[in-house]
Amino acid sequence: MRKINLFVSISAIATMGFLYLPLMAVAFFSVNDTKYGLVWKGFTLDWYLKLFQNEFILHAAWNTLVLAIVSTLVSTILGTILAIGMDRFPWPGKMNTTLDLILHLPVIIPDIIFAAAMVVAFGFLRALSSAFEPGLVNMIIAHITFQTAFVALVVRSRLISIGKDVEEAARDLYADTTYLLLKITLPLLMPGIVAGAMLAFTLSLDDFVISFFTAGPDSVTLPLYIYAAVRRVVTPQIHALSTLILLVTIIMVILMERFTRKVNIK
Amino acid sequence: MLMVLSFLVLLSGSAWSGGGELKIFTWSEYMDEENMPKDFEAATGIKVQLDMYESNEEMMAKLQAGGLGQYDIIIPSDYIMPSLINLKLLTPLDPSKIPNMKNLGHKFTQASFDPGNKYSVGWQWGTVGLMYNKAKLKDSDVTSWAILFDPAKNPGSFYLIDSVREMLGIALVYLGYDFNSAVPKELKAASDLLIETKKRKNCLGFKGGVGGKNDVISGVADAAIVYNGDAIQTVSKEPEKYGFIVPREGSEIWIDSMCIPAKAPNIDAAHKWINWVLEPEVGASLSNYNQYATPNDAAVPFLTPEDLKNSGIWPTPEIIKTLHFVKDLGKDNNMIDQAWTRVKSH
Numbered sequence: 275m276r277k278i279n280l281f282v283s284i285s286a287i288a289t290m291g292f293l294y295l296p297l298m299a300v301a302f303f304s305v306n307d308t309k310y311g312l313v314w315k316g317f318t319l320d321w322y323l324k325l326f327q328n329e330f331i332l333h334a335a336w337n338t339l340v341l342a343i344v345s346t347l348v349s350t351i352l353g354t355i356l357a358i359g360m361d362r363f364p365w366p367g368k369m370n371t372t373l374d375l376i377l378h379l380p381v382i383i384p385d386i387i388f389a390a391a392m393v394v395a396f397g398f399l400r401a402l403s404s405a406f407e408p409g410l411v412n413m414i415i416a417h418i419t420f421q422t423a424f425v426a427l428v429v430r431s432r433l434i435s436i437g438k439d440v441e442e443a444a445r446d447l448y449a450d451t452t453y454l455l456l457k458i459t460l461p462l463l464m465p466g467i468v469a470g471a472m473l474a475f476t477l478s479l480d481d482f483v484i485s486f487f488t489a490g491p492d493s494v495t496l497p498l499y500i501y502a503a504v505r506r507v508v509t510p511q512i513h514a515l516s517t518l519i520l521l522v523t524i525i526m527v528i529l530m531e532r533f534t535r536k537v538n539i540k
Numbered sequence: 541m542l543m544v545l546s547f548l549v550l551l552s553g554s555a556w557s558g559g560g561e562l563k564i565f566t567w568s569e570y571m572d573e574e575n576m577p578k579d580f581e582a583a584t585g586i587k588v589q590l591d592m593y594e595s596n597e598e599m600m601a602k603l604q605a606g607g608l609g610q611y612d613i614i615i616p617s618d619y620i621m622p623s624l625i626n627l628k629l630l631t632p633l634d635p636s637k638i639p640n641m642k643n644l645g646h647k648f649t650q651a652s653f654d655p656g657n658k659y660s661v662g663w664q665w666g667t668v669g670l671m672y673n674k675a676k677l678k679d680s681d682v683t684s685w686a687i688l689f690d691p692a693k694n695p696g697s698f699y700l701i702d703s704v705r706e707m708l709g710i711a712l713v714y715l716g717y718d719f720n721s722a723v724p725k726e727l728k729a730a731s732d733l734l735i736e737t738k739k740r741k742n743c744l745g746f747k748g749g750v751g752g753k754n755d756v757i758s759g760v761a762d763a764a765i766v767y768n769g770d771a772i773q774t775v776s777k778e779p780e781k782y783g784f785i786v787p788r789e790g791s792e793i794w795i796d797s798m799c800i801p802a803k804a805p806n807i808d809a810a811h812k813w814i815n816w817v818l819e820p821e822v823g824a825s826l827s828n829y830n831q832y833a834t835p836n837d838a839a840v841p842f843l844t845p846e847d848l849k850n851s852g853i854w855p856t857p858e859i860i861k862t863l864h865f866v867k868d869l870g871k872d873n874n875m876i877d878q879a880w881t882r883v884k885s886h
Binding site for chain 2 (some may be wrong): 309393396397404407408487490491492500502505506507
């Protein structure tokens with residue numbers, strides 16, 4: 275019994291090391307006082323200060339934020355509606371599994387195929403209206419498309435766990451649909467919705483492939499900026515930027531985990 | 541929700557003021573990215589926005605994936621011009637808006653890919669060669685491409701250039717074939733050579749010219765295949781530490797030109813840019829900055845005299861004999877694509 279435990283704990287630590295050591299290396303070099311090279315030359319927060327003076331990076335950060343917030347808002351609302359519709363409506367059996375499959379598709383499809391499909395779709399839409407030039411609007415639409423599926427999945431699992439009993443009780447007490455949704459389902463669902471929203475936010479923040487294919491020259495986001503910069507020269511500013519993005523993502527994920535954990539304990 | 545979205549659309553729309561803005565899609569570090577746009581704005585009042593790429597293929601893919609209405613000026617190399625013209629991705633130039641066209645050298649008005657400058661005006665021309673760290677490699681070591689391709693030699697850590705025609709062409713001339721060969725047997729031999737070279741532990745992989753040059757400077761690599769101007773910007777400042785050479789088997793000579801994409805948002809401003817770049821002082825300050833050779837005859841008197849004497853920038857006749865223009869191979873472009881995909885995926 276003990277032997278198995280030891281093996282498991284060693285693999286766990288090794289896996290975490292494998293995942294996190296490269297990230298620590300980036301954080302390490304972001305406070306290193308040298309422009310090139312791999313030798314430790316002293317602690318400095320200069321690179322972080324230079325970050326905030328770099329106009330390109332600030333513009334890219336603003337774009338990333340706007341994109342993430344708008345697409346998260348829209349996709350959370352759409353995803354919640356989708357989840358409630360899928361779970362609470364009495365679909366016939368086969369329809370249920372088909373809907374389930376369709377819901378899982380955006381999650382499973384490789385990003386690059388999704389992005390290529392977006393390029394073709396927007397090319398077609400461009401023929402109908404010039405509002406679909408590559409740019410922030412395109413990126414928002416593309417992000418909403420894949421985020422909705424993730425939000426719907428999270429919310430749906432929460433819906434299944436709260437069960438139909440409370441709602442049936444409410445119906446027995448003459449609650450109409452609007453009252454039911456607003457005063458009963460949504461408040462019970464709130465932790466799931468928030469968790470889904472945070473997941474969507476993190477996905478949008480980190481997204482590269484889909485943003486790359488739908489971005490215009492004016493709508494550079496942070497991942498795109500880092501990609502372009504790294505192909506030319508890797509300055510410690512990039513390390514500082516990466517560390518900051520990493521911290522934001524970690525905080526979001528921890529918060530999301532906290533929310534869902536509270537829910538399960540209840 | 542619809543309100544928020546439409547509000548956002550309006551906001552982002554106002555940032556794109558079509559009237560006084562010029563969007564340029566160019567190679568990275570190909571002009572003084574801080575000052576040249578400011579000088580243009582001071583001269584004409586038009587704001588400039590720069591976007592950069594690392595290879596012609598990347599630029600063309602971006603144009604075809606919806607970027608046609610996004611940029612006013614692109615800077616393609618000579619060999620990709622026939623494809624751009626055939627696919628109707630370019631706007632013909634209006635010579636009445638470019639009076640300074642007369643400043644172009646005669647060779648650049650009769651180029652085989654665009655005789656009469658219907659679609660393009662020369663920007664810079666140059667070569668591809670090897671930049672090396674003199675602390676690790678002696679001048680006598682690098683006279684032949686064998687320093688990279690011969691497994692018996694030890695060139696320290698090096699980058700190959702991440703550009704299809706240049707890299708395949710160099711492998712082909714090293715093996716004794718034609719730079720523009722499309723013979724399947726020869727392409728296979730060249731791609732085999734590249735795959736073997738890429739797998740050696742000294743080879744750090746493929747990187748664009750600018751990235752490779754920056755890595756030699758930072759010490760990450762000891763040698764890299766780069767464009768001549770990029771290398772010479774550093775070599776001319778520190779000639780004891782870095783060197784640049786076109787090895788004897790030969791290499792590429794290229795001309796980059798300014799073109800206007802088919803659905804450019806501000807064609808007027810694009811013409812103004814082209815005319816402004818053709819002014820003698822502007823052309824000279826561009827070449828003095830990026831250390832490439834200029835096609836603008838009127839600019840030559842304003843160039844730094846050391847640059848004119850530098851055979852890395854203005855190659856001597858013996859070097860020119862070993863340099864080849866990349867040719868557009870029409871249907872055979874397919875073979876080149878296959879060879880390159882093979883190199884990258886093995």
